[in-house]
Amino acid sequence: MIKITDKKNCTGCYACLNTCPQSCITMKDDFEGFWYPVVDHSKCTNCGLCENVCPVMHKTQENNEPRAYACINKNEIIRLKSSSGGIFTLVAEHVIDNNGVVFGASFDKGFTVVHSYVESKEDLEKFRGSKYVQSKIGDAYKQAEQFLRDGRQVLFSGTPCQIAGLKSFLQREYDNLLCIDIVCHGVPSPKVWERYISYHENRIGASVKRIAFRCKDKGWKRFSVSLLFNNDTEYLETFDKDLFMQAFLKNICLRPSCYACNFKTLYRQSDITLADFWGIENLLPEIDDDKGTSLVFINSARGESVFKRIKDKILYKEVDINKAVEYNLSAIKSVEKNPKRDKFFKELDQVPFDELVKKYCSDGILVKVKRNLKAAVRSVLKKLKLLNMVKNMAKMIRMK
Ligand SMILES: Cc1cc2nc3c(=O)[nH]c(=O)nc-3n(C[C@H](O)[C@H](O)[C@H](O)COP(=O)(O)OP(=O)(O)OC[C@H]3O[C@@H](n4cnc5c(N)ncnc54)[C@H](O)[C@@H]3O)c2cc1C
Ligand code: SF4
Ligand code: SF4
Ligand code: SF4
Numbered sequence: 001m002i003k004i005t006d007k008k009n010c011t012g013c014y015a016c017l018n019t020c021p022q023s024c025i026t027m028k029d030d031f032e033g034f035w036y037p038v039v040d041h042s043k044c045t046n047c048g049l050c051e052n053v054c055p056v057m058h059k060t061q062e063n064n065e066p067r068a069y070a071c072i073n074k075n076e077i078i079r080l081k082s083s084s085g086g087i088f089t090l091v092a093e094h095v096i097d098n099n100g101v102v103f104g105a106s107f108d109k110g111f112t113v114v115h116s117y118v119e120s121k122e123d124l125e126k127f128r129g130s131k132y133v134q135s136k137i138g139d140a141y142k143q144a145e146q147f148l149r150d151g152r153q154v155l156f157s158g159t160p161c162q163i164a165g166l167k168s169f170l171q172r173e174y175d176n177l178l179c180i181d182i183v184c185h186g187v188p189s190p191k192v193w194e195r196y197i198s199y200h201e202n203r204i205g206a207s208v209k210r211i212a213f214r215c216k217d218k219g220w221k222r223f224s225v226s227l228l229f230n231n232d233t234e235y236l237e238t239f240d241k242d243l244f245m246q247a248f249l250k251n252i253c254l255r256p257s258c259y260a261c262n263f264k265t266l267y268r269q270s271d272i273t274l275a276d277f278w279g280i281e282n283l284l285p286e287i288d289d290d291k292g293t294s295l296v297f298i299n300s301a302r303g304e305s306v307f308k309r310i311k312d313k314i315l316y317k318e319v320d321i322n323k324a325v326e327y328n329l330s331a332i333k334s335v336e337k338n339p340k341r342d343k344f345f346k347e348l349d350q351v352p353f354d355e356l357v358k359k360y361c362s363d364g365i366l367v368k369v370k371r372n373l374k375a376a377v378r379s380v381l382k383k384l385k386l387l388n389m390v391k392n393m394a395k396m397i398r399m400k
Contacts, residue, residue: 001044001050001051002016002037002039002050002051002054004036007030007034008259008260009056010036010257011056011162011164011165011263012034012035012036012134012255012257013055013137013162013164013165014027014138015053015054015141015165015169016051016053016054017037017050018137018142018169019049019050019052020049020050021045021047021049022045022047024040024042024043024044026038029190029191031345031349032189032191032253032345032348033189033190033191033192033193033194034134034189034191035136053169053171055161055164055165055167055168060168062265062268062269062299064267066266066267066268066297066321067298067304068296068297068298068318068319068320068321069295069298069307069316070085070277070280070283070284070287070294070295070316070317071293071295071296071316072085072086072287072291072293072315073085073090073313074313074315075089075313078090078128079291080291080292082128082214082292083130083213083214083276084274084276084292084293085277085292085296086292086294087296087314088104088128088180088274090314091155091178091306091310092121092127092155092157093121093124094306094310095153095178096121098153099153100119101119101147101153101154102117102118102119102127102154102157103115103116103143103155103157103158104117104127104158105135105157106127107131107211112136112190112194113131113135113193114135114138115135115137115138115158115162117140117143117147127157129212129213130182130213130214131213132187132188132245133188133190133193134187134189135159135162135187136190137158137165141165141169141170144156144166145170148174148177152176153176153178154174154177155178157182159184159263160182160184160261160268160270161184161262163179163181163263163270164262167269178272178303178306179270179271179272180273181263181269181272181273182273182275183275183276183328183330183331184258184261185249185254185258186251186255186258186259186330188244188247188248188254189254189255189345191348192244192247192253195353196244196353199353199354200229204229204233206233207229208227208230209228209230210226211225211227211228212225212226213245215236218238220276220290220291220292220293221290223238224237224238225237225239225244243354243361247360247361250361251336251337252340253341254335254337259336264330264331264333266297266321266325266332271298271299272297272299272306273297274294274295274296275294275297275328275330275331276292276293277293277294277295277324277328278327278328279324279326279327279328280293282327283324283327284317287315287317295319295324295328296316297321338360344356344360
């Protein structure tokens with residue numbers, strides 16, 4: 001039976017819970033606000049099915065040959081409402097046009113992030129845009145399985161570990177299943193998210209009624225978090241100043257599994273991977289208008305077939321996948337755990353949210369921006385064949 005001895009070995013994907021024939025697994029939140037499976041020993045028959053479906057315990061090796069594209073949805077309204085180039089909506093609409101069902105992450109009434117499904121284009125709105133909080137799968141795998149058995153087209157979108165969880169849970173291939181994953185930095189704690197919302201609601205004296213993580217009013221690269229309150233006050237702050245985004249990008253509140261992610265690779269279990277095309281200003285400056293460009297990996301024949309059908313609604317250009325990933329290392333490499341992470345969580349229940357973030361994330365310099373900049377400089381130096389020379393000079397300076 002499943003026993004979590006090291007938290008970094010559980011992504012919280014829900015595959016074990018959904019598989020247990022005795023329904024004796026529940027998910028319990030720990031003090032950081034991340035859920036883990038707990039087994040009721042009095043009901044467990046030791047059948048081992050939960051371990052069999054765990055995508056961390058049983059890793060899958062894919063051998064696909066992904067192709068990468070820079071993509072922009074020609075529909076400007078949808079593009080501006082989406083996190084990057086608005087490609088998710090086009091794929092989802094294609095599936096719905098074929099009487100399909102689309103699964104994705106949305107806010108519930110209390111702004112918890114949860115997985116659910118929709119069957120109409122109007123309802124896709126709730127999945128549009130990134131929510132930088134771990135989404136709860138709940139019954140979504142079981143619901144998807146039922147639709148697949150009924151012969152409906154199913155699009156399932158989520159983090160790479162959620163797609164791995166779904167595939168493990170299903171235990172067989174379905175021709176009518178299409179999976180989209182994202183390039184995933186990592187997922188912040190739902191408890192930290194709750195604290196952030198309460199902090200703003202107390203400050204404004206009204207409840208939040210709408211949230212957008214990726215508002216493009218000041219540009220896609222310098223995106224803002226927007227909160228609209230019931231008294232019609234709006235909070236709008238760029239990502240480098242927003243408290244939640246600071247904590248997220250400082251890697252201080254991610255799920256333990258995200259610091260040792262098993263699913264960051266170019267060889268993915270999904271059919272299509274979506275990301276922001278960071279570095280577009282260097283690789284394809286002619287199409288960069290700062291309104292959002294997606295980096296899209298087409299990983300399978302099924303992904304290729306859908307891409308062909310939506311191509312006329314996209315401005316696209318094929319790119320060298322390795323060059324694109326140099327600016328988006330989250331695709332292949334886990335972020336480093338912030339050394340102050342444990343202290344941050346210990347004080348989460350004691351220190352007011354704004355003080356806590358200022359205390360532990362105060363320098364405001366984004367680790368990720370620095371890392372991507374470093375990768376970009378290395379890439380340019382490599383191209384100019386100057387990298388080794390600069391490395392040797394740095395070594396000599398250090399020796400002095
Ligand atoms: C937690 C998280 C971390 C990310 N990290 C990176 C990164 O490091 N680098 C990068 O280039 N891109 C990252 N992305 C992806 C990026 O933000 C966009 O989602 C992607 O470019 C698709 O944009 P779009 O314009 O095509 O569609 P959009 O409409 O913006 O995308 C919506 C899609 O995202 C899914 N989604 C939204 N929130 C969640 C969630 N919490 N969990 C699972 N799925 C979710 C929806 O189900 C839907 O499929 C991340 C996204 C998330 C949610
Ligand atoms: S071993 Fe079988 S019965 Fe026990 S928790 Fe796992 S799936 Fe459920
Ligand atoms: S990774 Fe998923 S299947 Fe494995 S123990 Fe965690 S929740 Fe269960
Ligand atoms: S970083 Fe890895 S473990 Fe964390 S949510 Fe993303 S895919 Fe899952």
